[in-house]
Amino acid sequence: MSDTAVLVIDMMNTYQHPDADLLIPNVADIVDPLTELITRARDRDDVDLIYVNDNYGDFTAQPSDLVQSALEGERPDLVKPVAPQADYRFVSKVRHSAFYASPLDYLLGRLSTQRVILTGQVTEQCILYSALDAYIRHFDVIVPRDAVAHIDAELGEAALRMMESNMGARLANACDCLD
Template identity: 30%
Template sequence: MTAPPRSALLLIDLINLFDFEGGTALARAAEATLPALQRLVQRFRAGGAPVIYANDNFAHWQMDFRELVATCCHPQARGAAIATALAPMPGDYFILKPKHSAFLATPLPVLLAKLDVRRLVLAGVAADACVLATAVDANAREFEVVVPRDAVASRTPALRDTALDLLQRSRAAKVTTAARIRLPAGSGAGS
């Protein structure tokens, strides 16, 4: 009998200043997903499954991830509530990405191989851009992809729903809710 694939939670662009056109609407939508996101992160950490932050560097090529987190957690930053609530913990992983997909020109494929991950749960922003691009790339690389609808956001509900419908209809991802996502036995560290 084949063992279930090891899972990882990929948090996309949640460490964010939201200082771009449409950023205020996206930040509000992302804040609404915080309860589901926090439960997912807690469940993955408790289960010993990898939590990976995949974040744009927002064209700040000299800033590293820790600096980005500190900048976004500043009380005056538009994304402070989200960055503070979802701040990385020791043991979490991170990659900086230059474009939409977390796979494009990043070490993510190598990291996932080293962690023996074959199932990705994608959460974050924006469902109609970076989450969509990452899901399609993950599917093309033959990962099992799951997207919880209550843990992704777009500037409008219609944009989110259109992207999720496309992922579901194309079978690039299974769309569900955060509460329905289970970690297969053996998803944790050392499994």
């Protein structure tokens, strides 16, 4: 148990959706810093690593199914470096927020989490809504700018500013999040 959890949000993606062409280059930009952050989190006993992913409406899908589908999708090169390894925590979500209709809040409570580091995609959607839900649950929120991907650059920047000013989120680089 620790007081910090790194949430890897929606990175198990097949990139077979209408916004994929806009999202892919931005995900490509975050893969290296996110991979390094995941590696650092895995190597530390004082950080919990939790994958949170949309189930895309398939309520029979197991976490391994979502990971496998993503690895077999259009861009496995964006998935493989950040894919979960054995003995990982995985929470399925059904909408934009990692907290909505998921057991994440309960899990974080059991882990005694005080601070969440939100990574993944999409900055102006799932990251923003997860940040709001974390904030109203009194978690400290950190968002590494170089480990979240946007579809629309303007909206992504606006979302980061909202998280910082309205939710007290700390914006940082991925390499500085666990210091």
